[in-house]
Amino acid sequence: MADTVCLALDDVFGLSVRVLREHGMSLAHAEAVARVITAGERDECYSHGIYRLLITTHTLSNSSISRDALPVMRDRTPALVGVDAQFAYSPLSFEMGSEVLIEKARKTGIAAMVINNCYHFSALWPEIEVLTAAGLAAIAMNPSHAGVAPAGGTQAVLGTNPIAFGWPRPGKDPYVFDFATSAVARGEIELHNRSGKAVPFGWGIDALGQPTSNANSILNGGAMLAFGGHKGSALSTMIELLAGPLIGDLTSLDSLEYDDGQGASPCHGELVIAMDPLLLGQGQYANDTARAERLFDAFLGQGARLPSQRRFAARKRSLEHGVQVPRALYEEITNLLSGSESTRRAP
Ligand code: NDP
Ligand code: PYC
Numbered sequence: 001m002a003d004t005v006c007l008a009l010d011d012v013f014g015l016s017v018r019v020l021r022e023h024g025m026s027l028a029h030a031e032a033v034a035r036v037i038t039a040g041e042r043d044e045c046y047s048h049g050i051y052r053l054l055i056t057t058h059t060l061s062n063s064s065i066s067r068d069a070l071p072v073m074r075d076r077t078p079a080l081v082g083v084d085a086q087f088a089y090s091p092l093s094f095e096m097g098s099e100v101l102i103e104k105a106r107k108t109g110i111a112a113m114v115i116n117n118c119y120h121f122s123a124l125w126p127e128i129e130v131l132t133a134a135g136l137a138a139i140a141m142n143p144s145h146a147g148v149a150p151a152g153g154t155q156a157v158l159g160t161n162p163i164a165f166g167w168p169r170p171g172k173d174p175y176v177f178d179f180a181t182s183a184v185a186r187g188e189i190e191l192h193n194r195s196g197k198a199v200p201f202g203w204g205i206d207a208l209g210q211p212t213s214n215a216n217s218i219l220n221g222g223a224m225l226a227f228g229g230h231k232g233s234a235l236s237t238m239i240e241l242l243a244g245p246l247i248g249d250l251t252s253l254d255s256l257e258y259d260d261g262q263g264a265s266p267c268h269g270e271l272v273i274a275m276d277p278l279l280l281g282q283g284q285y286a287n288d289t290a291r292a293e294r295l296f297d298a299f300l301g302q303g304a305r306l307p308s309q310r311r312f313a314a315r316k317r318s319l320e321h322g323v324q325v326p327r328a329l330y331e332e333i334t335n336l337l338s339g340s341e342s343t344r345r346a347p
Helices: 009-022 027-042 052-062 091-108 125-133 186-194 215-219 230-242 252-259 285-300 309-321 327-334
Strands: 004-007 072-077 080-089 110-119 137-141 162-167 175-180 223-225 267-275 323-326
Touching: 004 009, 004 327, 009 027, 009 052, 009 323, 009 327, 027 052, 027 080, 027 091, 027 125, 027 309, 027 323, 052 327, 072 091, 080 091, 091 110, 091 125, 091 267, 125 137, 125 162, 125 175, 125 267, 162 230, 186 215, 252 267, 323 327
Parallel strands: 080 110
Antiparallel strands: 004 323, 072 080, 110 267, 137 162, 137 267, 162 175
């Protein structure tokens, strides 16, 4: 028997919705969450693909997350939309709020969306791509749970705090980067831990503050490390502040405390900024775009790749051939379904 299961993207989406619905999530939330999970698996971002169903269902079963609260939107200023997720997962809030954010950025040149009180599990590039598709440059960021030691320290204070940026490229895939400000996402260390694989030195330290390649020692009692030493540590701190106290929401330390040992997804806020090049430039959009392209060409011309290039290639493959999910993970996920659903034969 093959150790992977091939699934069409519709199957990934359908399975995700069924699992989330069985765990009490409303249809609107389940579909919004499933869209993000399917996008992660499709683009071969395994730490934030179908694996996340294990974490979202654990959260649904073990925390006070709302399964059905509808986001409440507030038009706060001409350039600011606020979305209160009401302690549900964030994707539905983003979907609803982003339409208003786009309208505002097109009117004001630069606009922000603040999402508050959201449980968060997802990669940020699916959100950034919505904004680049609308012709906007964009930045998104959020804290998570404290699990990362600051540069020079050994105690977890910072979250894995992702930051994502997108630049629209008319007629081409956008330029998008999206990474944790820790050396790697926690999800990646969890995947190594599940498969008993060592992690590279530099990802984390053990409970004694010593460098280790043991994923379990980092996750349980140790701490992750920021990428790039003091620079990643400072960038991560900026995210704590801008997507925490600045927007009236929790830091990663607060979020972990709020979790109170339940092991649920982090609960905090998110900051998204959208910028319209048509309004911020000096009326020479075609020239500005050409200058940006010249920069990208200078990368590509020397054999360097752009961030997201791997992802877009993976997307093309997955759309044509479906995705390969490790059989053990597939079975763990189908076991989350009750009765006859879970005993369906694997494809
Ligand atoms: P990586 O360290 O793999 O970095 C990902 C980014 O770097 C991607 O944009 C990737 O493009 C780009 N990249 C990787 N290698 C290269 C290269 N050689 N040249 C150019 N660009 C490159 O990912 P992380 O583990 O840091 O993060 C993974 C995901 O986890 C992110 O999507 C992030 O949003 C998510 N995350 C979410 C959190 C949350 O709180 N919700 C917390 C932490 C992380 P490509 O994809 O094409 O390889
Ligand atoms: O992988 O670090 C991570 C993460 C935290 C919250 C969602 N993903």
